[in-house]
Amino acid sequence: MSEERRAANFIEEFIDEDLASGRYDHVRTRFPPEPNGFLHIGHAKALCIDFGIAEKYGGKCNLRFDDTNPTKEDAVFVENIQNDIEWLGFSWDELHFASDFFEKLYEIACGLIRKGVAYVDDQTSEEMRKNRGTLTRPGVNSPYRDRSVEENLDLFRRMRDGEFPDGSRVLRAKIDMASPNVLMRDPTLYRILRCHHHRTGDNWCIYPMYDFQHPLQDAIEGITHSLCSLEYEIHRPLYDWVVREAGFEHPPRQIEFARLNLTRTVMSKRHLRRFVEEGVVAGWDDPRMPTLAAMRRRGYSAAAVKDFLGRVGVAKADSTVDLALLEHCVREDLGGRAPRAMAVLRPLKVTLSNWPEGFVDEIAMENHPDHPEMGERTLHMGNVLYIDREDFMEEPPKKFFRLAPGREVRLKGAYIIRCEEVIHDENGEVAELVCSVDMDSRSGSEGRQPQGQGHAALVERAGRPPLRDAPL
RNA sequence: UGGGGCGUGGCCAAGCGGUAAGGCACGAGACUUUGACUCUCGCACUCGCAGGUUCGACCCCUGCCGCCCCAGCCA
Helix, strand or coil: CCCCCCCCHHHHHHHHHHHHHCCCCCCEEEEEECCCCCCEEEHHHHHHHHHHHHHHHHCCEEEEEECCCCCCCCHHHHHHHHHHHHHHHCCCCCCCEEEHHHHHHHHHHHHHHHHEEEECCCCCCCCCCCCCCCCCCCCCCCCCCCHHHHHHHHHHHHHHHHCCCCCEEEEEECCCCCCCCCCCCCCCEEEEECEECCCCCCCCCCEECHHHHHHHHHHHHHEEEEEHHHHHHHHHHHHHHHHHHCCCCCCCEEEECCCCECCCCCCHHHHHHHHHHCCCCCCCCCCCCEEEEHHHHCCCCCHHHHHHHHHHHCCCCCCCHHHCCCCCCCHHHHHHHCCCCCCCCEEEEEEEEECCCCCCCCCCCCCCCCHHHHHHHEEEEEEEEEEEHHHHHCCHHHCCEEEEECCEEEEECEEEEEEEEEECCCCCCEEEEEEEEECCEEEEECCHHHHHHHCCCCCCEEEECCCCCCCC
């Protein structure tokens, strides 16, 4: 680490501090998704931070699946998540699954019970909720809070052995029911849940909660900096409590940053999942989704996505980034190297009145204006073509330089045409245009540019080739 | 009315006591057979508000105001 290197954000400042103070002599981060859906652009931000920080400090980043809630998870998601990470160009050091550590976590839980800082609670979830108090009122201790270590150990073992029905008991941390931080009011560590797990099958009927599993897993993996989003800030005291009570020597340091929000974009996995399940979209990779799979399908490159995330920055203020920035990054990336194609989104029929009968011209169209090596394609032009309705106005305002009654425009790569007649349908809508074509104005020919309006017109836009190569 | 965070231009975001970076968006102009791209110029006398400390504050202190998160046997 060079001394002159300046921290690029507050996370790096913390890490620099830790390295300078000797708290750590290396950096190891982790990206910890729950395999319950596809990764979206918001996850990509966290991913870039996790992997990016490790890379910057010459450290390592692990990929870990926090698969502790089998009711929502599936193996297809773990496979897809790995694909997405690789697509972005990141390589994880170690690959872990929380489920591979269930036995270890169980042992640690027993250790907590022996220390007298965890107990089995028989209250119903309703009773627990009621006794937890409110934001402004402290909670009250569970009547089962002072069970003996032996009884707790026995009960917890029997929970694991499947002697009790789902939801009948939980293992809780014994902290402080009067804590102003509600999360510290004896949080649940384990719950009984009979559900087939995509990796451990039916081996377990008790599953650890995030607040217990996550910090321990970080500690077990030797993570130095556990980076996560702002909503976990209030979990940090509990995170530290768990790691400390479990006796880890070098506790990881949790640092929180603001998650990504984008204008006009639904980023909640809960809603995205609903869209998929209810068929609102065709799938997780439906082009309308904010998932990496969808963006890839739309032609966004990993470089563009990472460039965007880099420009967004890392901070703690809640924010909503303008979608225009993402689009700018994608255009900038694609603009210089993507082959061009023309399309008409809202077609308006144009008939050329003086086009030679039966003549079909072959128009050579460059695939990229700045890259002749990308070659060209051939479009076929006849007496009928389609332009976008946006490129015609019957009563053009001053700054409109495209087609209008009596005006000329050049069809990109082809001829100059003049609007001679506007045909309306029964509703008075413009239905078709009759234009004359200047057969001497073929692209490449000398000189003439459309006069009067001053500019050659862009008549082609996106969907369908305006110079069609097949009858529409 | 509890606790934890955050407030710099339309949207992000630098700034760490010495007199407001950068990007996106937007506006004006140049160029253009993609009105794209590119290029040039413009865009916070001011940093949520009000006091205070200081020669000097966005950066320090005090008090307000606003927004976000937390009462899952989700992560």
